[in-house]
Amino acid sequence: MTTITADAFTTSADGTRIAYDLTGPTPGLAPAIVVVDGVLAHRLPVTLAVATALGDRATTLRYDRRGRGGSGDTPPYSVDREIDDIAALLEITGPAALLGISSGAFLALRAAADLGADVTGVLCFEPTYDVASGEPPTDPRMIAGVETCIEMGDPGSAVELFLDVVGMPCRLLPRMRESPSWAGLEAIAPTIAYDGRILAGVALGHRALMGRWHQITQPVLVADGAASAVPLTDAAESLAAVLPMARRVTLPGQGTDVPPEAMAEAVASLLRTAGAP
Structure with missing residues (x-):
């Protein structure tokens, strides 16, 4: 096989x-996995490390979700258009599993429900929403507030608003603004609202995922890290409990600190469960 x-x-x-x-x-010579990033992320170094650790066991496709990195964007936004993006990528790989990270886990699950057999399995890593909590799936500031900032031409405030939503202490903001990564965050700030709409779609609307769990019949591995925050562990537990073909696993570390080799083994396990050789 050619790497x-x-x-x-x-x-x-x-x-x-x-x-x-x-x-x-x-593509076509090994089982495939498509990485679906979460909010404010695209083709992170850690996912390249995971792809490298998988080696010849899988073809790994990483992509920039629309509005990020090298990808374009076409208004108006809809979650359906992001599913179309994944469908276009699956034409390259053939039927593939999806690795959904953070909010990207719910986009991956939506793709599994919509695209059927073209999605062979889903690995949900640190999903961000506790589906059993009874709480709204997303803070309204993550959609309306962010979109208002973008309309006013102030992407920095949109990023700050999101960081406040996720609980980052205000005292850290000046350091964040001075970091080399800040310009990159501002560049993709409009996509924060995209993830807000993905999370809202878990529980709201006529195609809410909460009414479609039974349609996700592919194998699903729901993973968190041993050092993950309690809300993330609770979210993983709640998601695994409602999906008909779900298994739970806890990996060493947390978030980007999970060793790539451990994540690669989880991916390989999912691919085996999904029927890959």
């Missing part, structure tokens, strides 16, 4: 260009 790392583009159904890379065997 490849290539930057390329595909086109989604609405004409939006989606950037991606491939690591591992040429």
Whole structure:
């Protein structure tokens, strides 16, 4: 098998260009996994490390969700268009499992419900919402507040608002603004509201995921880290409890501190469960 790392583009159904890379065997020669990033993330170094650790066991496709990195964006936003993006990527890999990280876990689950057999399994890592909590799935500031900041031409305030939503202490904001990564966060600030809408769609609307758990019949692995915060562990437990084909696993570390080898083993386990050789 040939190991490849290539930057390329595909086109989604609405004409939006989606950037991606491939690591591992040429598509079709091994089972495939598509990485679905969470809020304010795209093609993180840790997911490349996971792809490298998987080696020839899987073809790993990482992509920039619309509005991020090398991908384009076509208004108006809808979750359906992000599902179309994943469908376009699956035309490259063939049927594949999805690794959904943070809020990306719920986008991956929505894709599993919508795309059926084209999605062979889902690994949900540190899903952000406790589906048993009875609380609203997303803080309204993550949608309306962020969109207002963007309309006013103030992406920095949109990022600050999101950081407040997730509980980052105000005293850390000046340091964040001075960091080299701040400009990159501002560049993709409009997509914070996209993840807000994905989370809202878990419980709200006529196609809410809470009414469609039974349609997700693919194997699902719900993972957190041994050092994950209690709310993330509770969210993982609640999600695993409602999905018909879910298993729970706890990996060493937390978030980006989880060793790539451990995440790669979890992916390999999912692929085996999904019927990959």
